[in-house]
Amino acid sequence: MSEPYNPQVIESKWLHAWQASDLYRVIEQPDKPKYYCLDFFPYPSGDGLHVGHCRNYVPTDVISRYMRMRGYNVLHPMGWDAFGEPTEQHAIAHGVHPRETTDRNTANFRRQMEMIGTSYDWSREIDSSRPEYYRWTQWFFLKLYENGLAYRDTSWQWWCPTCQTTQSSHEAAGGTCWRGHPGVEKRQLPAWYFRITDYAEQLLAGLDQIDWPDRIKTIQRNWIGRSEGCRIEFKTESGRVVPVFTTRPETVFGATFLCLAPEHSSVPELTHESQKYAVSAYVDATSRKSEIDRQSDSHKKTGVFTGDFVINPLNNARIPVWVADYVLPSYGSGAVMGVPAHDERDYQFAIDHHLPVKYVIKSEEITASDSTSEAYTGSGVMVDAGSFTGLPSQQAAEKIADLLETQGTGKRTVRYRMHDWLISRQRYWGTPIPIVYCDSCGEVPVPEEDLPVLLPEISDFIPDGSGRSPLASQEDFVKTICPICKEPARRETDTMGGFACSSWYFLRFTSPQYHEGPFDPQSMRYWSPVDLYVGGVEHAVLHLLYARFWTHFLADQDLLPFREPFSRLLNQGQMMGTDGYRMSKSRGNVITPDRMVAAYGADALRVYELFMAPFEQDVHWSDEGIQGARRFLNRVWKLYTDNYQKTYSADGSDYDLERALHQLIKDISQRIESQRFNTVISALMEFVNMLYEKYYNGSWRTETYHQALETLILLMAPIAPFITEELWHQAGNQGSVHLQDWPSWDPEIAADKVLQIPIQINGKKRALVEVESSASKTEVEEAAFESAKVQQYISGQKVVEVIYVPGKILNIRTEKQ
Ligand code: ANZ
Numbered sequence: 008m009s010e011p012y013n014p015q016v017i018e019s020k021w022l023h024a025w026q027a028s029d030l031y032r033v034i035e036q037p038d039k040p041k042y043y044c045l046d047f048f049p050y051p052s053g054d055g056l057h058v059g060h061c062r063n064y065v066p067t068d069v070i071s072r073y074m075r076m077r078g079y080n081v082l083h084p085m086g087w088d089a090f091g092e093p094t095e096q097h098a099i100a101h102g103v104h105p106r107e108t109t110d111r112n113t114a115n116f117r118r119q120m121e122m123i124g125t126s127y128d129w130s131r132e133i134d135s136s137r138p139e140y141y142r143w144t145q146w147f148f149l150k151l152y153e154n155g156l157a158y159r160d161t162s163w164q165w166w167c168p169t170c171q172t173t174q175s176s177h178e179a180a181g182g183t184c185w186r187g188h189p190g191v192e193k194r195q196l197p198a199w200y201f202r203i204t205d206y207a208e209q210l211l212a213g214l215d216q217i218d219w220p221d222r223i224k225t226i227q228r229n230w231i232g233r234s235e236g237c238r239i240e241f242k243t244e245s246g247r248v249v250p251v252f253t254t255r256p257e258t259v260f261g262a263t264f265l266c267l268a269p270e271h272s273s274v275p276e277l278t279h280e281s282q283k284y285a286v287s288a289y290v291d292a293t294s295r296k297s298e299i300d301r302q303s304d305s306h307k308k309t310g311v312f313t314g315d316f317v318i319n320p321l322n323n324a325r326i327p328v329w330v331a332d333y334v335l336p337s338y339g340s341g342a343v344m345g346v347p348a349h350d351e352r353d354y355q356f357a358i359d360h361h362l363p364v365k366y367v368i369k370s371e372e373i374t375a376s377d378s379t380s381e382a383y384t385g386s387g388v389m390v391d392a393g394s395f396t397g398l399p400s401q402q403a404a405e406k407i408a409d410l411l412e413t414q415g416t417g418k419r420t421v422r423y424r425m426h427d428w429l430i431s432r433q434r435y436w437g438t439p440i441p442i443v444y445c446d447s448c449g450e451v452p453v454p455e456e457d458l459p460v461l462l463p464e465i466s467d468f469i470p471d472g473s474g475r476s477p478l479a480s481q482e483d484f485v486k487t488i489c490p491i492c493k494e495p496a497r498r499e500t501d502t503m504g505g506f507a508c509s510s511w512y513f514l515r516f517t518s519p520q521y522h523e524g525p526f527d528p529q530s531m532r533y534w535s536p537v538d539l540y541v542g543g544v545e546h547a548v549l550h551l552l553y554a555r556f557w558t559h560f561l562a563d564q565d566l567l568p569f570r571e572p573f574s575r576l577l578n579q580g581q582m583m584g585t586d587g588y589r590m591s592k593s594r595g596n597v598i599t600p601d602r603m604v605a606a607y608g609a610d611a612l613r614v615y616e617l618f619m620a621p622f623e624q625d626v627h628w629s630d631e632g633i634q635g636a637r638r639f640l641n642r643v644w645k646l647y648t649d650n651y652q653k654t655y656s657a658d659g660s661d662y663d664l665e666r667a668l669h670q671l672i673k674d675i676s677q678r679i680e681s682q683r684f685n686t687v688i689s690a691l692m693e694f695v696n697m698l699y700e701k702y703y704n705g706s707w708r709t710e711t712y713h714q715a716l717e718t719l720i721l722l723m724a725p726i727a728p729f730i731t732e733e734l735w736h737q738a739g740n741q742g743s744v745h746l747q748d749w750p751s752w753d754p755e756i757a758a759d760k761v762l763q764i765p766i767q768i769n770g771k772k773r774a775l776v777e778v779e780s781s782a783s784k785t786e787v788e789e790a791a792f793e794s795a796k797v798q799q800y801i802s803g804q805k806v807v808e809v810i811y812v813p814g815k816i817l818n819i820r821t822e823k824q
């Protein structure tokens with residue numbers, strides 16, 4: 008008897024051997040094709056990895072290993088998104104300095120990642136909270152600043168009372184912050200922004216160039232939210248101009264009121280004395296409502312009258328000005344012309360507040376739908392619209408826009424739903440913003456040669472509730488010298504949100520030790536862009552949009568020769584716990600790789616993670632599943648260890664097996680390339696079954712069988728790196744299995760053999776059908792029922808049973824109907 012399969016022994020042995028030989032270290036090799044395979048870099052939480060994270064890291068590892076064997080120079084790096092609220096929050100909760108927790112956590116993450124057999128080049132590990140790294144994040148800030156794309160402004164922002172910091176509106180959605188804390192509210196604060204809106208058009212256009220899932224592209228398109236329309240100026244009786252943004256200029260004749268967002272800067276001036284109390288109470292109440300609530304259709308449309316009126320520039324109608332929270336401050340001009348006859352929200356508002364409804368477009372179809380008890384949102388013919396009456400509404404839209412432009416009371420414009428990116432955080436654990444305030448010189452950028460602005464090592468990093476960063480009370484940090492006049496000055500104390508660090512890290516991986524710039528241009532050119540980027544679908548906008556923005560900007564600065572950072576993107580499905588909920592520490596349904604590796608081995612964990620479902624599908628963890636994976640590896644082990652100990656004279660060929668082997672190489676290659684990992688595993692399982700069959704029936708003393716065993720190790724190497732390395736060496740081979748060439752297949756041998764399958768109906772052979780040897784039961788059945796002969800025998804009968812003996816015969820049993 009051979010040694011039993013003992014993954015714990017094998018795995019720790021090879022882990023150390025690979026580390027000692029630096030097996031996965033890569034350098035640029037200009038003569039070799041490159042492949043850059045990247046995982047979203049994680050923030051190192053104290054909880055460590057659970058098996059859900061492995062659904063990201065195992066498949067990308069398989070692809071990296073496969074591409075390496077295919078002759079590519081593969082960059083497969085890993086690093087830590089260490090700055091930012093999650094890490095800091097964790098540090099606060101545990102009363103330990105974030106530097107200390109970060110170092111401890113990254114060490115743990117790295118240990119776990121190595122344990123599951125990932126082939127990262129650890130010599131390239133980066134940590135965004137290290138000065139060697141954030142110095143360049145600051146450098147990029149200065150580049151954006153020089154180009155007018157970083158600016159400071161005081162405006163309404165979302166404030167999370169739990170995180171004690173502002174959040175970008177991108178992050179705060181639905182009344183909770185991006186980390187899920189409730190009670191997010193609006194505050195007016197000075198803060199730094201990146202002018203991502205300048206890149207709206209390019210970010211939209213770029214989506215057509217990249218191979219990303221359609222749903223992610225759609226989310227980004229909607230997020231950017233491009234609308235073509237008109238800015239129309241209404242004037243108050245005292246001559247104040249109130250511009251509105253509309254996508255339907257042709258409805259201007261139907262405007263019966265004007266609505267301002269409660270945050271609109273004109274609200275105080277337009278509010279009459281008698282309405283002051285009501286308006287300010289309303290404005291106050293709005294500051295606690297989320298955008299989602301405000302836009303929800305299920306609520307009554309609330310609002311208050313300001314007491315003022317404006318004049319419609321086209322028909323001089325005098326209409327009242329209201330304040331209503333369904334109008335958002337940050338979209339268009341923060342004001343709308345209310346056209347209840349043709350807009351559903353305006354209609355609701357008009358009904359609730361007894362405002363008139365005036366129809367100016369009529370449907371062309373003469374139907375009962377000319378009702379006046381709802382908004383008509385379609386196109387049609389203009390009615391009651393001055394000189395435009397009788398025109399088709401789409402034509403009227405153009406003519407009205409022309410007229411407004413000649414009158415100087417309107418202008419065609421494009422609006423985006425997207426806002427500028429709020430980057431300031433009133434927090435300690437982030438990249439300091441490299442700006443100094445001087446009484447004489449004002450806002451001064453820190454000169455490049457003075458970078459990095461070091462984050463001081465302080466013990467008092469807990470926000471004090473003042474709304475200022477903990478850095479603000481660090482005199483040593485705040486006090487500095489103005490770079491221009493050399494007089495005393497103060498440092499900016501806000502830090503950058505973590506999304507700044509993650510907007511360029513993929514460039515740093517190409518030359519992580521480079522000191523003359525954020526990256527070595529030559530290395531960047533060799534490795535970039537990222538060929539495959541894999542991570543969770545929750546990053547559909549924030550990170551993935553910001554990183555695209557920086558890349559577009561850097562391309563415009565001639566720092567990069569490409570505009571899109573990630574050529575191809577994939578999202579792995581989520582892992583659900585055994586309770587049916589998404590696996591997470593807070594749910595208490597976490598399963599750790601540590602426990603699974605200890606019980607079944609890393610290879611079994613990998614096989615199970617790949618086998619459980621198609622890559623992009625959500626899956627439920629099951630212990631039986633990983634046990635099955637372990638049994639499969641036991642079978643593989645036994646197949647080899649029983650065989651290699653026998654000295655047998657191998658001669659003669661086995662054509663059947665040869666075909667199956669070439670088909671297997673072809674299938675595995677194609678399936679890895681198209682991420683059908685679950686079917687990779689099932690093909691391997693079938694092939695192993697075949698080898699067992701041949702073993703038991705004595706047909707294993709062939710050269711082909713020997714070859715099949717050798718090849719199978721190579722095919723399994725990307726999937727189960729430990730067991731294959733062990734078997735490779737037990738078979739007497741030199742060097743690592745992971746440095747071998749991927750086997751090739753002969754398409755002619757791999758081609759399907761055509762089989763003739765006899766069709767037996769109620770015990771008698773009635774027909775023969777031709778199918779490919781790999782045809783499934785369904786395919787054979789289909790072929791059978793298409794045959795005229797079969798139809799002849801079963802006509803008028805009911806099929807009660809169909810049994811297929813693979814490759815041999817199809818039995819059909821029928822009964823009289
Ligand atoms: C008058 C009108 C009449 C409108 C009509 C629509 C239909 P999209 O397509 O999403 O860009 N709007 C403008 N600014 C707004 C704001 N700050 N908050 C809430 N709504 C706002 O939507 C553009 C339309 O949304 C604009 O066109 C405006 O209403 C409204 F029959 O103007 B419309």
Ligand code: ZN
Nearest residue numbers: 445448489492
């Ligand atoms: Zn100065």
